[in-house]
Structure formats: structure tokens, C-alpha cells
Amino acid sequence: MKIERLNMEDYNRIWVTSDIHGYHNLFLELIDRINLDREDLLIIAGDSCDRGADSFKIYEEIAELQRRGLNIIHTFGNHEDLMVKAIEEGNIFAWYRNGGRETIRSYDNNYTELERHLSIVKEMPIAVDLGRYFIVHGGIDPEKSIEEQTSYEMTWIRDKFIDNKLHKTDKVVVYGHTPNLDGRIHFVSGQKISIDCGSYCTGVVGAIELKSMREVYVSTDKLNLFINHHFRYRD
Numbered sequence: 679m680k681i682e683r684l685n686m687e688d689y690n691r692i693w694v695t696s697d698i699h700g701y702h703n704l705f706l707e708l709i710d711r712i713n714l715d716r717e718d719l720l721i722i723a724g725d726s727c728d729r730g731a732d733s734f735k736i737y738e739e740i741a742e743l744q745r746r747g748l749n750i751i752h753t754f755g756n757h758e759d760l761m762v763k764a765i766e767e768g769n770i771f772a773w774y775r776n777g778g779r780e781t782i783r784s785y786d787n788n789y790t791e792l793e794r795h796l797s798i799v800k801e802m803p804i805a806v807d808l809g810r811y812f813i814v815h816g817g818i819d820p821e822k823s824i825e826e827q828t829s830y831e832m833t834w835i836r837d838k839f840i841d842n843k844l845h846k847t848d849k850v851v852v853y854g855h856t857p858n859l860d861g862r863i864h865f866v867s868g869q870k871i872s873i874d875c876g877s878y879c880t881g882v883v884g885a886i887e888l889k890s891m892r893e894v895y896v897s898t899d900k901l902n903l904f905i906n907h908h909f910r911y912r913d
């Protein structure tokens with residue numbers, strides 16, 4: 679299990695987003711809006727694939743931006759976990775039920791690319807520890823220290839983490855996974871920042887900059903999103 683440990687002082691601005699779920703257009707708009715440069719860090723806290731149509735393009739885009747020298751770290755989300763388990767262990771039903779069919783379609787039978795991306799996905803860190811902030815997809819077991827957490831808990835945990843306002847570590851946990859259906863970032867308590875804006879039902883992807891606490895939202899038209907979804911499932 680890999681936890682990336684970084685020093686906040688090494689970067690100018692530190693943006694965190696998550697749960698882009700195949701909406702490549704929203705990702706591009708976000709990159710444009712936050713105007714990321716080489717002094718900054720962008721952490722994508724999991725779930726760039728599934729549900730939306732363009733998962734392939736998102737992973738490609740991230741790799742291209744990294745090649746251009748931008749600091750982008752993508753942590754492992756439960757949808758990345760579903761993808762790995764479907765492809766490597768044949769657990770296809772769980773993936774397809776959760777939007778994996780769109781991911782496969784986005785590769786358009788290009789299995790070489792899929793295999794290349796799969797190896798990148800498998801190398802993703804589970805979390806980023808910035809000292810004061812701990813960035814992770816699902817959350818943490820509130821009763822355990824950071825050292826005691828498992829990959830599975832940090833990728834998948836929901837109720838136990840959400841239902842407990844406070845946790846054992848004194849770090850502020852910044853997490854996705856559990857969507858805020860009002861399409862906003864929530865400051866749940868002094869110890870938690872919930873950033874999943876529910877792209878696939880709200881049309882919104884949000885991001886927060888941890889030094890200024892500036893929030894940015896990009897969104898597609900909700901009706902368009904609904905209609906695309908509706909017609910996609912008719913065939």
C-alpha cells in the first residue's frame with residue numbers, strides 16, 4: 679500500500695478534486711479554470727472512470743499533462759478498484775452495474791491502451807499525506823490511526839466514516855466517494871472536507887485549493903446530462 683507523503687511548502691497552490699467519472703469535458707474545463715502551472719500540485723482523489731463517456735480520454739489527458747511537467751497525483755478510487763477486479767479477476771457484474779460499460783466503450787476495443795492504463799491505475803497511491811491534510815478517496819476508519827488503516831477501508835469506507843463527525847487522527851481528511859447531491863463541497867466538521875460533487879447526477883465537478891480554501895466548480899447542463907444518459911441506455 680502506497681501513501682504519498684509530500685510537503686505543502688514545496689508547492690504554490692494545492693488543488694484537490696475527485697469523482698470526475700468519465701466527464702472529460704468537465705476535466706478540461708477544470709484544468710482551464712484553475713490555470714495549473716508547474717509550481718502547483720493537483721490531486722485527483724479517485725474515480726476518474728465509469729458512468730460518463732470518456733474515461734479513456736481522462737487518463738490520457740492526465741498522462742499528457744504530467745509529461746508536460748505538471749504535478750498531478752491521482753489516488754486510487756473504488757471505481758478504479760472495480761475496473762482492476764473486473765479485468766483481472768473477472769468480477770464484471772459489479773463493474774458494469776456501476777458504470778463500467780461506459781469505460782470499456784471509451785476504449786473502443788483498443789486493449790493495448792486499456793492494458794497500459796490498467797498498469798498505471800494499479801500503481802496509484804491510496805492516499806496523499808500533506809501533514810495537516812490527508813487526501814483519500816473514501817475516508818478512514820475513525821477509530822484507527824493512519825498507520826492502522828487498510829487500502830480497502832480508505833478506498834471504500836462510507837457509513838462508519840460519514841456517520842462519525844470526528845476521528846482519531848488530528849489530520850483534516852479531504853475525501854470524495856460519497857456524493858453531495860447539491861453539487862457543492864461540504865465542510866463537514868473541522869476535521870473533514872467532502873469534495874465529491876456528484877458529477878454523474880448533478881453535472882458538477884468541484885475542486886478546492888488547500889492554502890486559500892478557494893472553491894471552483896465546473897458543470898455541464900443537467901438536462902443535457904440526463905438526456906445523454908437516457909438515450910445511452912436505450913440501445
Ligand SMILES: [Mn+2]
Pocket residue numbers: 697725757854855856874
Ligand atoms: Mn465516485
